[in-house]
Amino acid sequence: MLELDNVRDHNALGLSGDQLIDMYRKMLLARKLDERVWALNRQGRVPFVVSVAGHEGTQVGAAFALDSDRDWSLPYYRDVAFNLAMGVSAKDLFLGVFAKAADPASAGRQMPNHWSEPDLNIFSASSVIATQFPHACGIAHHLKATGTDSVVMVSSGEGATSEGDFHEAMNFAGLHKLPMIFLIENNLYAISTPSHQEVAGTVAERAVGYGMPGVEVDGNDILAVYGVMTAAVQRARAGEGPSLIEAKTYRYYAHTSDDDDKVYRSAEEVELWRRKDPILVLKQYLVESRLLGEDLEAEIEAGVTKEVAEAVKEADAAPDPLDWESNVYAKPIVPDDPATEPEPDPVGETMNMITAINSTLHEIFAEHDDTSIFGEDVGDPKGGVFKATMGLTDAFGSDRSFNTPLAEALIIGLGIGIGAAGGRPIAEIQFADFIHPAFDQIVSEVARLHYRTNGRWSSPLVIRTPYGGGIHGALYHSQSIEAFYAHVPGLKVVVPSTPADIKGLLWSAVEDPDPVMILEPKKLYRLASGPVPEGPHRVPIGKAALRRSGDDLTIIAYGTMAHFAVEASDILRKEDIEAAVLDLRSLRPLDWPSIERAVRRNGKVLIVHEDTKFGGFGAEIAAQIAEKSLDWLDAPVRRYCTPEVPTFPYSSTLEEQVFPSVAGIVAQARSLAAY
Numbered sequence: 001m002l003e004l005d006n007v008r009d010h011n012a013l014g015l016s017g018d019q020l021i022d023m024y025r026k027m028l029l030a031r032k033l034d035e036r037v038w039a040l041n042r043q044g045r046v047p048f049v050v051s052v053a054g055h056e057g058t059q060v061g062a063a064f065a066l067d068s069d070r071d072w073s074l075p076y077y078r079d080v081a082f083n084l085a086m087g088v089s090a091k092d093l094f095l096g097v098f099a100k101a102a103d104p105a106s107a108g109r110q111m112p113n114h115w116s117e118p119d120l121n122i123f124s125a126s127s128v129i130a131t132q133f134p135h136a137c138g139i140a141h142h143l144k145a146t147g148t149d150s151v152v153m154v155s156s157g158e159g160a161t162s163e164g165d166f167h168e169a170m171n172f173a174g175l176h177k178l179p180m181i182f183l184i185e186n187n188l189y190a191i192s193t194p195s196h197q198e199v200a201g202t203v204a205e206r207a208v209g210y211g212m213p214g215v216e217v218d219g220n221d222i223l224a225v226y227g228v229m230t231a232a233v234q235r236a237r238a239g240e241g242p243s244l245i246e247a248k249t250y251r252y253y254a255h256t257s258d259d260d261d262k263v264y265r266s267a268e269e270v271e272l273w274r275r276k277d278p279i280l281v282l283k284q285y286l287v288e289s290r291l292l293g294e295d296l297e298a299e300i301e302a303g304v305t306k307e308v309a310e311a312v313k314e315a316d317a318a319p320d321p322l323d324w325e326s327n328v329y330a331k332p333i334v335p336d337d338p339a340t341e342p343e344p345d346p347v348g349e350t351m352n353m354i355t356a357i358n359s360t361l362h363e364i365f366a367e368h369d370d371t372s373i374f375g376e377d378v379g380d381p382k383g384g385v386f387k388a389t390m391g392l393t394d395a396f397g398s399d400r401s402f403n404t405p406l407a408e409a410l411i412i413g414l415g416i417g418i419g420a421a422g423g424r425p426i427a428e429i430q431f432a433d434f435i436h437p438a439f440d441q442i443v444s445e446v447a448r449l450h451y452r453t454n455g456r457w458s459s460p461l462v463i464r465t466p467y468g469g470g471i472h473g474a475l476y477h478s479q480s481i482e483a484f485y486a487h488v489p490g491l492k493v494v495v496p497s498t499p500a501d502i503k504g505l506l507w508s509a510v511e512d513p514d515p516v517m518i519l520e521p522k523k524l525y526r527l528a529s530g531p532v533p534e535g536p537h538r539v540p541i542g543k544a545a546l547r548r549s550g551d552d553l554t555i556i557a558y559g560t561m562a563h564f565a566v567e568a569s570d571i572l573r574k575e576d577i578e579a580a581v582l583d584l585r586s587l588r589p590l591d592w593p594s595i596e597r598a599v600r601r602n603g604k605v606l607i608v609h610e611d612t613k614f615g616g617f618g619a620e621i622a623a624q625i626a627e628k629s630l631d632w633l634d635a636p637v638r639r640y641c642t643p644e645v646p647t648f649p650y651s652s653t654l655e656e657q658v659f660p661s662v663a664g665i666v667a668q669a670r671s672l673a674a675y
């Protein structure tokens with residue numbers, strides 16, 4: 001267990017008198033800043049307040065135990081005092097409060113209190129409760145794997161400890177003995193929900209199940225917080241693993257300016273806690289220790305008041321943001337080079353898709369020593385349920401290729417953290433059907449990271465996942481998920497259909513600074529085989545491939561359906577119907593110039609995908625054609641997709657009836673050609 005002797009002597013904790021005064025100053029600064037933000041809110045000058053008042057002892061005590069040169073932190077929205085103590089300036093905080101262009105956290109894109117400061121190793125946070133915990137694990141994993149002695153502190157309120165992300169992260173941190181501190185600021189309420197309706201047992205006891213010490217501390221006693229934090233930091237630096245600290249504290253004002261706390265707690269209760277105000281507790285200690293006299297107190301008070309006033313004045317005068325559009329991607333791709341001729345066949349050894357993925361990963365790992373891959377059953381000896389990752393652990397070690405627990409949100413969140421700390425992460429989701437628990441981490445976190453920090457953070461995360469049907473995978477091993485994710489700005493989504501392309505897109509994805517999702521059509525893993533170029537081979541993201549030319553119509557497809565469309569085109573050719581086949585390969589960014597070129601060439605388009613039709617990706621293609629190229633059409637755009645049933649029923653006879661087929665494509669193309 002953590003050594004917690006309730007040390008009440010700053011000398012015994014190794015703190016000098018000057019440090020104590022500095023702590024006091026930071027707490028007071030946070031309090032004055034808080035009061036000022038509330039006043040601005042009442043004056044109608046800022047729309048939203050998240051209050052820190054009451055938490056200052058916990059936060060400043062925690063910050064003083066960390067070293068911002070080497071340690072990392074993932075504070076949550078209430079951690080105003082923590083940020084100030086780590087080195088964020090009052091002016092920077094007010095730039096966020098006023099949502100100004102110079103707001104270093106997000107240039108006015110996020111609400112206030114979503115700090116981020118790469119120079120201080122403070123990672124960006126969203127508004128989604130608890131998503132930061134897996135990020136912290138990823139950062140800690142990378143820092144440990146690269147041999148540093150850095151520590152990662154991640155904080156939240158007690159309500160957040162009910163979320164799955166918290167438990168998945170605690171489990172992973174415990175398993176890997178990560179150098180982490182989970183600091184839970186228990187202020188007794190999650191908005192209005194009291195902690196006895198939120199937490200079974202106590203927060204600190206939750207640590208037991210994850211093989212780490214958990215300790216309760218009086219969060220209003222800064223010396224006690226500093227003591228346990230210091231012990232936890234030492235433990236982490238010594239390689240002994242993570243700790244959980246539950247700091248008992250209280251917030252004096254409503255949850256936010258949108259909350260009315262009078263309906264769920266009494267004025268007497270608030271008053272009782274005000275008597276234990278962490279600033280008063282420290283002040284009393286300083287006075288008793290003869291470290292603070294009236295003159296110094298007045299000087300500190302005046303200094304802090306001046307600092308807040310100046311910060312407000314400067315931030316208020318700063319320009320408002322105008323730029324709403326930049327930094328969606330670190331590397332925006334705007335396709336501009338339409339595919340006009342079929343690409344020449346690649347030259348190289350013939351192999352199937354899965355062998356191509358495996359050999360490509362080995363090549364990439366040898367070339368880029370910052371890559372790592374992780375997911376369920378990814379490590380050797382299994383090397384993935386499809387054997388895509390076989391041999392990587394043996395060849396490159398278990399820091400670079402490893403099993404994760406069964407926890408998809410953790411897998412993606414881990415990747416976000418590894419990327420933030422400087423790694424090049426590849427997350428494998430065993431089947432696309434099981435990616436949904438990670439929807440939040442993908443859509444709310446990784447896709448928005450670059451935009452929400454106005455480009456100060458980015459994520460090179462690659463997400464590989466086998467997807468699609470036609471393999472008797474039934475309702476939960478067959479789904480097409482592309483429409484959900486191609487919808488999301490900030491993500492890139494690719495779907496290779498040949499062994500050479502899967503190699504080329506994997507190389508491009510790993511070297512791309514943005515998150516890229518690779519949907520691997522698992523029906524093609526062993527069905528599609530072909531020549532694969534030797535050595536580094538890159539297929540540009542955002543570039544479709546013309547597989548067949550033809551003047552009668554164009555079949556637009558991707559994945560397994562691109563493969564089927566080529567077969568269909570070859571059959572149709574014998575009937576003198578020339579069907580071009582455009583294999584999109586990238587869904588986002590979409591290669592519009594190649595689609596437009598195809599429409600202009602023959603005026604007839606058949607879109608094929610194995611997802612259901614309603615709201616499927618084909619609807620986007622059809623809409624863009626209608627908006628931009630209607631005049632070139634000689635027939636209505638047609639879609640051949642799966643009918644509106646959950647995909648796909650297990651029985652072969654049922655699956656065959658709904659899975660789009662080569663014969664079905666031929667029939668659709670024939671009728672469209674005759675239109």
Ligand SMILES: Cc1ncc(C[n+]2csc(CCOP(=O)(O)OP(=O)(O)O)c2C)c(N)n1
Pocket residue numbers: 078127128129130156157158159160161185187189190191255
């Ligand atoms: C996933 C998610 N669910 C709900 C919310 C809305 N929400 C914002 S803060 C909050 C309460 C959090 O309480 P706690 O974790 O105890 O922290 P505190 O605000 O008390 O410091 C809720 C429910 C959210 N932001 N994210």
